Each structure stands twice: as structure tokens, then as C-alpha cells.
Amino acid sequence: MNQTIIHPTATVDPRAQIGEHTRIWHWTQIREDVRIGSESIIGKGCYFDAGVSVGNRVKIQSNVSVFRGVSIEDGVFVGPHVCFTNDKTPRAINPDGTLKGIDDWTVTPTLVRYGASIGANATIVCGVTIGRFAMVAAGAVVTRNVPDYGLVMGNPARLVGYVCPCGVRLPGGPVTTGEERTCPACGRVTLVGSNT
Template sequence: MLFLQKTIAKLLNSKLVLNNPYLNIGAIKSKINELKIKKCIEQVTIGEKSKFYEQAEVINLQKNCEKICIGKNSHIRGGLQVFEQNGKINIGDFCYVGENTKIWSALSIEIGNQVLISHNVNIHDNISHPLHSDMRFKDYKRILGIENYEPKTFDLNSKKITIKDKAWIGFNSIILKGVTIGEGAIVGAGSVVTKDVPDWTIVAGNPAKIIREIPENER
């Protein structure tokens, strides 16, 4: 799909197309974006008034729409992926997922209501490939289509991620497996979160550490 998109983009920006007075470039690009958005929507369960944008991408390797559920009034510009082995992504109401953000699940990622996730954020509930080098190489060959292996034989050491209501995840942050982000918590830009974040606290750094609590009058 990515190769096709790049090929189409290259064609649209070529002199052959740009200098052709009989082609409506804007209409062609608009149609391509509509098809991309439609493909995203077809792979998820989506609530009323929620929206995917042209930058969004959905990879549902289980081909089960119930494995990626989005509530009402949420806006998605990033990428959502559930693995063949397992995986489920739930995103609540009035959430935002920024451009180039990747949310990858091989077990479970639960995102509450009114959660803002900025651009270039990575949220992974697994390690993506087996730790053992031989198994990792087998998995790599499976992904390339060179050899056929059952994905469930690979242990991705998955642990559930929970992001509670009203949390805010700053750009370029990384949320690792097994972490819970508390209600109303703020993760500073560029942070790497390896441990739970309490409700109504601000964390930052690599690894992320508590900067301060958020008082009642700032919540």
C-alpha cells in the first residue's frame, strides 16, 4: 500500500501530470485521500462524529473490526496497528491522535476519554520481535514472506497499556509496555515512560520522572 501511495504521489507531481491542462490535480488528490480514509474506516469500529484524516493509517492484521474501537467525536491522524498474534486498541470519546503517532498492540491498549496524544508519539504494548536472535530472524523472514511460521509461536512479551481520562501525551514521547498513565496526567515532550504515572502529575525525561503534582485549581 505504501509503495502504491508513493508511486501515485510521484506521478501526480510529475511534469506530465502537472503540465496537463486536461487533468484536475486537486480532484485526483481528493479522491485518493477519500479512498485512504475509507480503507481506515473499514478496518475499525467507529463512533458517531469520529473522523480519520488523510495522514492516518490502520493496519488490522486480524481483520476484525472489533479489535480497533473508537468512541465518539475522536480525531485520528496517526497509525493504529493490531498484530496477528493478538492485540486490541480501544480509544474513547473526544480523543485526538496526532500525525505520525504509532499505536501498536499485540495485547491491549486502553485509552480513555478526552485524551490528547500529540504527533510523533509511540505507544507499544509489546517488543515487536522476539528477544531470541534465531526466533527474531524467523519472524523477520515471516514478515518478508520468505518462510511461513505461525505468528502465535513468537513471544512478544506483551503487557497491557492503560491511558486514563484527560491525560495529555506530549510530542515525541514513548509509552512502553505495561504502563498506566493516570487520570489527567501530563507526559512532557520527548519523554520515555517505563513506569506508571500517578493521576494528576506531570512527568518528563528519559526515563520519565515526576516533575510535580497538578493542584486542584489547575485540573
């Protein structure tokens, strides 16, 4: 591939920045001040709220919602129908009954670190950091930070173990101090538990 591809049905605000060799597919909306890096793939029907940041070589599958305040680093995988939230106390109206406006709430930021993967239909509640090469299982509801290489699943998501950067689950369960684990597939040794 030698060019950026934006499908004719996608809506990309002229103030958004799209990197080279990135592909944006059908019915996706990218709002003002969004930054998407190079060599990324954005699936069908995604929504990117104003000011969202997406790195290089990111794969975002169909029907993902990425709301204001979310930052996604390089090499992240986001499965279909994932939803990132950005408001800890959502309301449509103020206590006096007036409709909430842009100045009536506070964005709570979320960070997805390098190489992390988020499974289909996961919900990422705002204010968390998902660590480097962490893996969020399909359908999980993430309400707290996920450590580097951490494998979380469930509602609310719980740490059940660790994964290798190649994606294979490492032997053993969660630990609270640093411990080396060897991948049964690729043989890589990974230090886990040092930032749990």
C-alpha cells in the same frame, strides 16, 4: 459537525468500529477489531494496530503509532509522533534463527486513563498506566506508571509535580501521601499524591 468523516486516503478495516462524529484524516491505517469512540479526531499518518481501544472525545495528532494492547480512555490528548510499544523483549527472530510469528511473543498492555495528555515525540514503553489527567512532557520516555494528575518528563520520565485538570502546573513538587493543591489559574482544588 454531524457525521463521521474518513478521508479517502485512510485505510479502515471493515471489522473496525468507528463512533459517530469521529474524524479520521489522511493516510491513517486502522486495523481489524480497533474500536474508536465518538467525537474523536485522528490526525494524518497514524497507525492503529489490531484490537486497539480508543475512547470518546480523544485527540490523536499526526504520525502517532498505537500498537496492539493499548487502551486509551475518553478525553485523552496524544501529541504528534508519540509511539506506544507493546513488547518488552522485542526480537525479529527466535533463538533458532527462524522468523518470529504471532505466537512467538507476548503483548504487554498499556492503559492511558481519562483526560491524560501525552506530549509530542514521547515514547510510552508497554506495561504502564498513565493516570487520570496526568501530563507527559514532550520527548519523555515513560517506563513506569504515572499517577493521576502527575507531571512527568525526561528519559526515563520522572515525576516532577502535578497538573490541574485544566492543564496548568500546580504549585509544589511530588508527594507520597495525599495532599490538596489549588490551581493558580482556575482555583480548582485537586487531591494529588494519593496513588503515587
